[in-house]
Amino acid sequence: MASGGLACLMFTLVALNILAAAASLALFAVAIWVVVDGYKLYAISAVSGKDDIFAAAWIAIFTGFAFFLTCLFGIFAAVKRSRRLMLVYLIVMFIIFIFECASAITAATNRDYLVGNSNLVKKQMLQYYTDDSSKGNQITDTWNRVMQEVKCCGADGPADWITFDSTYKTKFPNSFSWPPNCCEKLSNSEVKDPISCRDGGITLFKKGCFQHIEWVLSHYTWAVNWYGFAVLMLVFFMLLLAMVYYIQLD
Amino acid sequence: MPGVILSARHLQGFIPLWILFIRNKMFSCYRMKTNVVIRLVLLLTVCTYAVKSQTATPVLTPADLQAKITTNTVILKQPHCYFNETCPTCEIWLVPALSSATSTFDADRTNSNILSLSPYPSAFGPLAKNYFLTKVGLLSTFPCSASSDSLYFVVGADGNCTTVNCNGILPTGSVVRFKYVLVNGSGIIINETNWSANITLFTPQNPASIYDGFIARSGAMVVITTILSVAAGLLLLLFFIMLCVVCCRKKESKSITARSSMPQPIPARSSMPQPITVRSSMRMPRYDTHNLNDRVHPYDNPAYELEREK
Numbered sequence: 001m002a003s004g005g006l007a008c009l010m011f012t013l014v015a016l017n018i019l020a021a022a023a024s025l026a027l028f029a030v031a032i033w034v035v036v037d038g039y040k041l042y043a044i045s046a047v048s049g050k051d052d053i054f055a056a057a058w059i060a061i062f063t064g065f066a067f068f069l070t071c072l073f074g075i076f077a078a079v080k081r082s083r084r085l086m087l088v089y090l091i092v093m094f095i096i097f098i099f100e101c102a103s104a105i106t107a108a109t110n111r112d113y114l115v116g117n118s119n120l121v122k123k124q125m126l127q128y129y130t131d132d133s134s135k136g137n138q139i140t141d142t143w144n145r146v147m148q149e150v151k152c153c154g155a156d157g158p159a160d161w162i163t164f165d166s167t168y169k170t171k172f173p174n175s176f177s178w179p180p181n182c183c184e185k186l187s188n189s190e191v192k193d194p195i196s197c198r199d200g201g202i203t204l205f206k207k208g209c210f211q212h213i214e215w216v217l218s219h220y221t222w223a224v225n226w227y228g229f230a231v232l233m234l235v236f237f238m239l240l241l242a243m244v245y246y247i248q249l250d
Numbered sequence: 251m252p253g254v255i256l257s258a259r260h261l262q263g264f265i266p267l268w269i270l271f272i273r274n275k276m277f278s279c280y281r282m283k284t285n286v287v288i289r290l291v292l293l294l295t296v297c298t299y300a301v302k303s304q305t306a307t308p309v310l311t312p313a314d315l316q317a318k319i320t321t322n323t324v325i326l327k328q329p330h331c332y333f334n335e336t337c338p339t340c341e342i343w344l345v346p347a348l349s350s351a352t353s354t355f356d357a358d359r360t361n362s363n364i365l366s367l368s369p370y371p372s373a374f375g376p377l378a379k380n381y382f383l384t385k386v387g388l389l390s391t392f393p394c395s396a397s398s399d400s401l402y403f404v405v406g407a408d409g410n411c412t413t414v415n416c417n418g419i420l421p422t423g424s425v426v427r428f429k430y431v432l433v434n435g436s437g438i439i440i441n442e443t444n445w446s447a448n449i450t451l452f453t454p455q456n457p458a459s460i461y462d463g464f465i466a467r468s469g470a471m472v473v474i475t476t477i478l479s480v481a482a483g484l485l486l487l488l489f490f491i492m493l494c495v496v497c498c499r500k501k502e503s504k505s506i507t508a509r510s511s512m513p514q515p516i517p518a519r520s521s522m523p524q525p526i527t528v529r530s531s532m533r534m535p536r537y538d539t540h541n542l543n544d545r546v547h548p549y550d551n552p553a554y555e556l557e558r559e560k
Contacts, residue, residue, distance in 0.1 A: 090489065094485060094486070094489060097482060097485065098482060101478040101479070101481075101482050104474055104478060105471075105474060105475050105478060108468070108470055108471035108474050108475070109467075109471055109475075111468075111471075112464070112465075112466070112467055112468050112471055113464055116464070116465045116466060116468070117465050119460050119461060119462045119465075120462035122457075122460060123457050123458075123460040123462045124462075126457035126460075127457055127458075157316075158316045159316070162317075162320050162321060162452050162454070163452060163454065163455060164454055164455050164456070164457045164460075165454040165455065165456055165457060166457060169454070174409050174410070177317055177320050177321075198317065198404075199315050199316075199317050199325060199402070199404060200315045200316025200317035200318075201313075201314075201315055201316075202314075204316055206316065222470075225470070225474055226470070226474075229474050229477070229478065232478060232481065233481070236481045236484075236485060239485060240485075240488065243488055243489065243492045246492060246496070247492060247495060247496060
């Protein structure tokens with residue numbers, strides 16, 4: 001192959017490596033955003049024992065940064081036109097590729113398990129809300145905050161508290177049909193209108209919280225799996241090109 | 251009579267329509283057939299009588315409330331305009347009863363002690379009467395003019411109470427019916443509405459019965475898994491092919507350079523420049539080995555050489 005063609009291939013490889021380095025740095029940043037959990041819904045996945053969305057995000061942090069460093073090394077290896085360096089680059093990239101694949105697949109699968117439908121979230125809420133265990137405390141805090149911030153009640157609606165028995169109902173049998181956090185509260189956390197709250201009038205939040213929870217967890221998942229998938233596709237084609245370059249080198 | 255006011259309104263509605271109908275018929279110059287007239291009169295009479303004998307029925311509140319029916323409480327519409335009497339000491343009372351106990355109450359209603367006949371604490375049970383009476387309010391507090399859909403009455407607001415006529419909760423998950431009764435100053439029932447329709451209270455289910463296992467795989471997950479698995483597999487395959495290609499080329503180039511490095515006599519014949527062929531990226535000069543024909547070379551095949559000479 002003419003040296004002109006080889007030089008062209010080298011420049012393409014260097015450019016793609018720069019692009020992949022930038023993209024994987026962005027993956028690193030997005031995975032950090034997921035792990036930080038700004039919406040504070042980690043408890044819902046932790047209590048059910050299925051926090052693999054966050055585990056996948058941790059893996060994506062490491063693979064994102066590793067991709068970044070290896071791509072810089074790849075630029076060096078391509079410019080140096082060294083076969084040995086290119087081989088090292090290819091092997092390391094392939095290993096990171098496998099890990100990132102695992103991360104993307106794990107996040108997608110786990111999201112389906114957690115928020116495929118509202119059953120898991122509903123069952124967890126009914127069993128753990130106001131429960132005295134540590135799991136119960138986590139769930140209670142999370143739900144209290146979500147109900148007041150998002151102005152919602154129950155998983156699918158306030159009817160969840162009526163249709164099912166719950167730890168809350170067993171603990172507070174003479175209280176309202178639903179937790180006080182389902183109703184509008186004043187700034188001193190007193191219920192604004194107890195009669196309207198008891199009867200389910202206008203101060204009761206009527207929509208369910210599952211929509212919000214599903215939205216948040218889905219966005220966490222998509223950040224890790226779809227963006228990771230995009231980076232992986234870029235890296236896949238870049239590695240194909242790198243293999244061709246490796247063969248052309250002497 | 252309870253239905254009088256309602257029937258007067260309906261009658262007022264019907265008369266103008268009827269007159270209009272007659273007038274239209276006359277103006278359109280069609281001859282009024284007698285059977286049509288008879289039918290119309292009959293219809294009107296039937297309507298009037300039906301409207302006249304209609305009594306009120308307790309209903310669930312039409313207001314937008316989430317707790318209309320819970321496991322042990324019900325919210326009903328307030329009894330505005332249900333009774334026509336005007337006695338100042340009359341009170342409206344509510345009779346919640348299991349749907350199986352409506353006949354028991356109907357048999358007991360003429361009793362002079364009806365208000366304390368079935369106290370709430372002992373009202374429900376296998377041998378109990380399964381109804382109780384609770385006070386709603388004075389008749390004068392429910393005038394027709396104040397009727398509104400946003401006013402409601404909560405049955406069971408007093409919780410698990412202990413007095414005789416308190417507004418206690420109903421048995422969980424039971425089927426209940428309601429009746430408003432008008433009670434005069436001496437505790438005698440002087441009027442009543444119909445029984446309401448059957449209202450089934452919720453029976454709370456055990457949350458452990460919710461199935462929270464894996465329901466279905468989303469399309470995204472299937473797409474990502476298959477494409478990534480294929481990509482990773484393809485990469486691995488191509489990686490090994492690449493290694494094989496490179497190793498094979500190395501062997502070939504080694505064998506070629508090994509051949510060309512054997513000691514040879516200086517050839518006298520060919521002084522033509524050797525053609526250089528290019529096979530992919532390897533530049534392989536093709537050496538003309540005719541000068542070695544006289545010699546026996548370990549890598550030469552004698553049979554092949556003989557054939558070439560022919």
